[in-house]
Amino acid sequence: MKKYVLVGVDDTPESRLALHWAVEAAAGRGAPVRVIRAYLNEASRWPAIGVEGYVPPPMPLDRYQHELDDAVRYARDRLGYYGGSGWLANSDPSSALLLEAADAEMVVVGTTSRNKMSAAVLGSVATSVSAKAPCPVVVVRGEHRTGPVVVGTDGSPDSEEAVEFAFDAADRTGQPLEVVYCWQPQAGHLAPAESTHELLVDWLAESLMGYRDKYPAVKVRASVVEGRASTRLIALSDTASLVVVGSRGRGGVSGLLLGSVSQSLLHHADSPVAIVRRHQD
Template sequence: MGKYILVGVDDTPESQIALRWAVEAAQERGSAVRVVRAYLHEVGNWPALGVEGYVPSTPPVDLYQADLDAAVRFAQDRLGHERGSGWLANQAPADAILAEAVDADMVVVGTRSRNKMSAAVLGSVATSVASKAPCPVVVVRGDRRSGPVVVGTDGSVDSDEALAFAFEQATASGQPLTVVYCWRPQEQHVESAESTSELLKNWLAESLEPYRAKHPAVRVKVSVLEGRASAKLVDLSQDASLVVVGSRGRGGVAGLLLGSVSQSLLHHADSPVAVVRQRQD
C-alpha cells in the first residue's frame, strides 16, 4: 500500500519518537519505512585548516552509521526485513529528507515538546520539510496516542487534499474523524449566526459524501465553529491523535508555502500535525 514512509533520525529522543510513529503508521498502512540519517561536514569551514602540522580529525561517520543501523533494525524487527531500509547522507538534514521525499507517501520528522519557546524550538528542518515536501509531512510531538483525527477545511483545494489524507489516516488507524470548519461572523450579522452555522454544517456534510463513500468505515463528526481556525484547531489538538491541515488555505499568497494556520499548529499543537500540500502534477 504505497511506496514508503520516510523518517528522519538523529541522536535526539525526539527523532526516536518520530521513528516509532512512522513504524506504527507503516504497520497500519502495510507500508515500508525508509530512514534517513543526515550529517554535514564542511571541511573548508574548519578554522585550523591550513595550519602547518594540523591534521583534522576524522568525522565520526561510524557514529552516524550506528544511529542509522539501529533505526533500520528497529523498523525491520517490526515490519520485516524487506520493509525497512536506510540512507546515510552527507548533506544538510532538510536537503537529504527532501531528496528522498520525492518517492515517499509520507514524511515523518520529530520536534521538541511544546513550551514558551516553541516557535524557536520547532527548528529549521521541520519547517523546511513541511514547507517544501511533495507529500504529506507529519511533525511529531510526544508519544503516539489514541484519539480522533482532526482535519481543518475551508473549501480550498489545499484543504481538499488535507481531507483526503485525513480520511486515509482515519481508515488506517481506526480512529474517528472530526472535520472542522471555522468561521468568524460579522457583528452586523450576529442575529443570523445560528442559521448561517446550520447552513455551513449542511454544506460541509454534503461536501464530505465522496470521502464517506470511499471510506465507509470511518466514523465522521462534522463541526462548524465560530472563531479563528488556528486557535480552535490548537484547542482540539489536546485530545487528538493527529491534526491535519493544508499548507495554505483560501487566500494563500503564492510563495508563502506555509499559511498562518499550519504555522500556528506546528508551533503550538499538543498532538502530531500533518501538513498536506496540493499535489503537483
C-alpha cells in the same frame, strides 16, 4: 518501485518517537520505511581564507552509522528485512529528506518541546520539509496515543486533500474523525450569524458525503465553530491522535512557505500534525 514512508533520525529521543510513528504508519499501509541520518561535515563550514592552521575535529561517522543501523534494524524487526533501508547523508537534514521525498508516500520528522530554541530547530527542518515536500509531512510530538483524527477544512483545494488524508488515516487506525470548519462572523455582514452558521453546516455535510461513502467504517463528527482556526485546532490537539491541515488555506499566498494555521500547529499542537500539500497535476 513501492513507495516508502520516509523518516529522519538523529540522536534525540524525539527522533525515536518519529521512527516509531513512521514504522507503525508503514505497517498499516503495507509499505517499507526509508531512514535518513543526515550530518554536516564540519570542514565544509569553514572558509579557506582567515582560518589558517585550523583543523576541524574528526566527524564521528561511526556513531552516525550506528544510529542509522539501529533505526533500520528497528524497522526490519517489525516489517521484515525488505521493510527497512537507510542512507547516511553528508547533508543538512532538510535537503536530504527533500531529495528522498520524491519517492515517498509521506515524510515523518520529530520535534522537541515548545520553546524558543525548539522553534528555531523546527524552523530549519520540519517547516522547510513541510513546505516543500511533494507528499504529506507528519511532524511527531509526544508519545503515541489513541484519540480522534482531527482535520481542519475551509473548502480550499489544499483542505480537500487534507480531508482525504484524514479519512484515510482514521480508516487505517480505527479512530473516529472530527472535521472542523472554523469561521469568524464579520461585523456589518448582511446575513445574520445564525443564518450563515446554518448555511455552513449544510455545506459541510454535503462536502463530506463522498468521503463518507468511500470510508463507510469511519465514525465522523462534523462541526462548524466560531473562532480562529489555529486556536481551535490547537485546543483539539490536546486529545487528538493526529491533527491534519492543508499546507495553505483559502487565503494562502503562493509566495508563502506555509499558511498561518499550519505554522501555528507545527509550533503549538500537542499531537502529531500532518501537513498535506495539494497534488500538482
